[in-house]
Amino acid sequence: MNDDRELVSPDAAGDERAIEAALRPKRLDEFIGQARVREQLSLVLQSALARGRPPDHILMSGSPGLGKTTLAMIIAAELGVPLRVTSGPALERAGDLAAILSTLSEGEVLFIDEIHRTSRPAQEMLYLAMEDFRVDIVVGKGPGATAIPLDIAPFTLVGATTRAGLLPAPLRDRFGFVAHMDFYDVAELEQVLHRSARLLSVNLPPDGAHEIARRSRGTPRIANRLLRRVRDYAEVRADGVVSREVAAAALDLYEVDSEGLDRLDRAVLHALLHRFGGGPVGLSTLAVAVGEEPETVEVVAEPFLVRQGLLARTPRGRVATAAAWLHMGLTPPPDAVGASPAVPDGEPVPGTDTAAAGDPEAAAG
Numbered sequence: 175m176n177d178d179r180e181l182v183s184p185d186a187a188g189d190e191r192a193i194e195a196a197l198r199p200k201r202l203d204e205f206i207g208q209a210r211v212r213e214q215l216s217l218v219l220q221s222a223l224a225r226g227r228p229p230d231h232i233l234m235s236g237s238p239g240l241g242k243t244t245l246a247m248i249i250a251a252e253l254g255v256p257l258r259v260t261s262g263p264a265l266e267r268a269g270d271l272a273a274i275l276s277t278l279s280e281g282e283v284l285f286i287d288e289i290h291r292t293s294r295p296a297q298e299m300l301y302l303a304m305e306d307f308r309v310d311i312v313v314g315k316g317p318g319a320t321a322i323p324l325d326i327a328p329f330t331l332v333g334a335t336t337r338a339g340l341l342p343a344p345l346r347d348r349f350g351f352v353a354h355m356d357f358y359d360v361a362e363l364e365q366v367l368h369r370s371a372r373l374l375s376v377n378l379p380p381d382g383a384h385e386i387a388r389r390s391r392g393t394p395r396i397a398n399r400l401l402r403r404v405r406d407y408a409e410v411r412a413d414g415v416v417s418r419e420v421a422a423a424a425l426d427l428y429e430v431d432s433e434g435l436d437r438l439d440r441a442v443l444h445a446l447l448h449r450f451g452g453g454p455v456g457l458s459t460l461a462v463a464v465g466e467e468p469e470t471v472e473v474v475a476e477p478f479l480v481r482q483g484l485l486a487r488t489p490r491g492r493v494a495t496a497a498a499w500l501h502m503g504l505t506p507p508p509d510a511v512g513a514s515p516a517v518p519d520g521e522p523v524p525g526t527d528t529a530a531a532g533d534p535e536a537a538a539g
């Protein structure tokens with residue numbers, strides 16, 4: 175794990191899953207941040223419990239590592255029902271899904287991670303299952319094929335996606351509640367870190383927590399990961415206390431920069447500034463320049479860069495903001511987004527979107 179790309183990648187790998195399981199909050203009131211989602215969800219769950227019926231199907235969208243799996247587990251725990259976990263890529267054939275649906279118990283929560291990657295036949299099976307709690311098992315092939323309807327137990331589908339825009343409308347419309355998970359602010363990440371430090375018996379004073387939180391890319395998974403690396407450093411090179419100085423020295427060593435940007439983030443900005451003069455440039459061209467798939471650039475790097483105000487999506491392509499030039503140690507050109515004195519602070523720049531991820535397709539290609 176010496177690679178900074180792995181260190182700040184929002185995806186979990188290998189042994190990390192076990193550590194994550196130990197650090198997951200188990201109940202809604204332990205879940206930090208996402209106040210609006212928590213409140214909305216709490217109402218959905220309470221009313222379902224009061225009615226004695228499973229709640230509406232729930233869709234969660236947001237970047238990796240923001241707590242979607244954790245929330246799915248909490249939903250099942252709060253409802254006092256079992257949880258079945260699968261993922262879109264595992265549901266390649268409709269039969270894979272039928273096997274799960276037909277064995278669900280009454281009220282069970284079915285969690286489908288990366289639901290946008292579910293195959294078309296499985297998605298079509300989901301429509302009927304979500305709406306009528308029924309699946310049609312197709313027997314035979316060609317003109318002689320017959321659909322045998324099979325009732326299934328009422329259940330709650332919890333879907334998670336990093337790309338809600340890719341879900342077909344008929345599937346999206348069948349979710350009664352959509353939770354949009356946003357990046358966490360520094361204060362919330364400090365709370366996540368203090369909680370994890372308690373569970374892992376790490377001596378973490380507030381200034382150390384602040385330093386790690388600042389560099390965690392708005393993502394609890396990354397905060398927990400950086401905490402473990404900084405703890406190692408504190409134990410080997412210092413007195414075990416994760417002070418601000420120790421955290422900063424450790425994170426500098428692991429090449430996590432002052433804003434938490436990782437190698438891919440920096441590569442994207444570097445290419446945008448040095449090869450395309452700050453843009454605009456299309457997503458595919460940018461992805462080729464950094465040697466990644468367009469989806470990786472779009473899902474992993476861009477949302478955070480946009481949120482940090484370093485990158486803007488415009489109808490003509492991706493553009494580096496004045497802040498991006500400065501962050502990379504360069505002088506922004508006078509026409510850089512955010513550099514123009516004609517645009518007052520906080521005013522949206524026409525034709526750009528630096529506040530939200532925006533329409534992923536608008537500037538693609």
Ligand SMILES: Nc1ncnc2c1ncn2[C@@H]1O[C@H](COP(=O)(O)OP(=O)(O)OP(=O)(O)O)[C@@H](O)[C@H]1O
Pocket residue numbers: 184185186193194195197198199204205206207237238239240241242243244245287334366394395398
């Ligand atoms: N709100 C939170 N409070 C405390 N810890 C959190 C919170 N959200 C996430 N975490 C921690 O971050 C880690 C990653 O969370 P989780 O696996 O739920 O993310 P995810 O959005 O499902 O990611 P992916 O989509 O990549 O599976 C877990 O260890 C979890 O304990």
